[in-house]
Amino acid sequence: MNNRPFKARLGANENVFGPSPRAIAAMQEASADQWMYGDPESHDLRAALAAHHAIRPENIVVGEGIDGLLCYLVRLVIEQGDAVVTSDGAYPTFNYHVAGFGGVLHKVPYRDDHEDPRALFRKAAEVGAKLVYLANPDNPMGTWHKGADIVAAMEDLPADTLFILDEAYVEFAPEGTSATVDIEDPRLIRMRTFSKAYGLAGARVGYALGAEPLITAFNKIRNHFGMNRAAQIGALAALEDVAYLAQTVGNVTAARNRIAAIAQANGLSALPSATNFVAVDCGGDGDFARRVLSELVARGVFVRMPFVAPQDRCIRISAGRPEDLNLLETALPAALTAARS
């Protein structure tokens, strides 16, 4: 099993602060009952999510992480040769599913290290895209837009393009980052997850929010018994532990500030982040950042980096525990020296 092969596991944007103790206890209690299939409708979880978002359960589909839901969605919408728009350097698993179903990807560059909603929507109009993907806050840069600005940009969204708004990290973001939209707006589907702020990446629980006809369409193709039973129960307990979520967000904010301070102390600059990771500008090109990354990995600190230039001048560091960030603080000066030599 992938058991901490690194001293500091700061590369996969996992939530090192872990799930709520109530979620852990619920999953432990459910372990003995894993002989039963999970509820194929995720009834209780969807009911709680509906209350949480002030919508109806019919507007929610629960699935095997956002990755699983993106696969279903691409399958529902994309036929061989259909155009899809995303940002160059954005979430590769979305691109993987698009390619897997024969879609043709069109990529728009980042703008000042942010995804560029209006450029994405204009490109969608230009190529007649069936889908356009945008993460807010963004991965891998950690930058974000106000939800209201996303909504305003939707003026440029073509009528026959479905907009996937991936809000995987939104619980870490400032108030107003989540887009406020009519849930029955057929132009938009939003993705959420228990993998990040709720600390349940290993449990595989994501959900999509959207208009009822689109959500219902998932039922024609999804793996109805695909949800792990203990994971459903754990996610519900995690959702209910509002105080623990607030504590996690506080821990992550402190970790982001510490990463920025460590970067600054080493003459590097951290990009502002609304996620549980920080993109640190290494001050050179992609080759230099790759050397820094290699030298950190060689010192037991697992980090990753953006995929394309000029964003690949950065390394991406997940918000760690104080002990993880101590290791980063110790390793970074030597890693930079080695990378420069």
Next chain:
Amino acid sequence: MNNRPFKARLGANENVFGPSPRAIAAMQEASADQWMYGDPESHDLRAALAAHHAIRPENIVVGEGIDGLLCYLVRLVIEQGDAVVTSDGAYPTFNYHVAGFGGVLHKVPYRDDHEDPRALFRKAAEVGAKLVYLANPDNPMGTWHKGADIVAAMEDLPADTLFILDEAYVEFAPEGTSATVDIEDPRLIRMRTFSKAYGLAGARVGYALGAEPLITAFNKIRNHFGMNRAAQIGALAALEDVAYLAQTVGNVTAARNRIAAIAQANGLSALPSATNFVAVDCGGDGDFARRVLSELVARGVFVRMPFVAPQDRCIRISAGRPEDLNLLETALPAALTAARS
């Protein structure tokens, strides 16, 4: 959550004897670590399964239950209009995935309440099938063939048809039921699961065994981070607890015998079974069996029945704990009386 809405939950072929205590303990311990993604390669589990089956890890793909693996396999093989062969009344989730990817199903009748390998393979030749599906032991009838007879029937398997042998229940079956084949035989892929004999239906862990090129093809489309981390760990612990598996098989055998005795005491006959359920012939037609089923359900005993005539003269009863079967024993005479009136 789907928490025992019935007094006796004997309809879904779940393993009421539950997972190994070692698997439960392993999943409980893993619950606190669910903030980490599971291993996308399921390395440790595949290594253990390779040793268990005396093959290489490259011949094994682990996925989100057999249902998830059937979805991937159908996606890999089937294009719009391709022919697929299965038995009339066999596993509906396979048919769901075939229809979902535009395949055209051709169905072969059961023969004396058994699936009919030679007829399936002849039909595959007749229609130019890309896939042919057979479960051994069979669900919903519980009947089985010797593995050697399946292999002998493969003489009739067309060269360009891939044979899916679903062995979900094989751990409950007599020695010699599992087919002994060359793992690199490109004509065959076998499906196995931790949902049945290992008592982990809620965990969603299945695996497929086959030739390396076919197994490798799954990596082009599967949801690489789709496996629940605690489930991977629990499945590995379950696999290692050989003594507990033997105890479960003993419990299930005793339960099958008890169901047969209860049936006989009520003037009904139980079909021989190599699974963790028993098809009980109600001695009438499908309408009569449906009335028996309804009357049992009304008495808190959840059972199901085969989907097509003449197999739908039976009801399908999962191997329950003694207390579950006490409820069945109590409810069945009154249910039969009500169904006859």
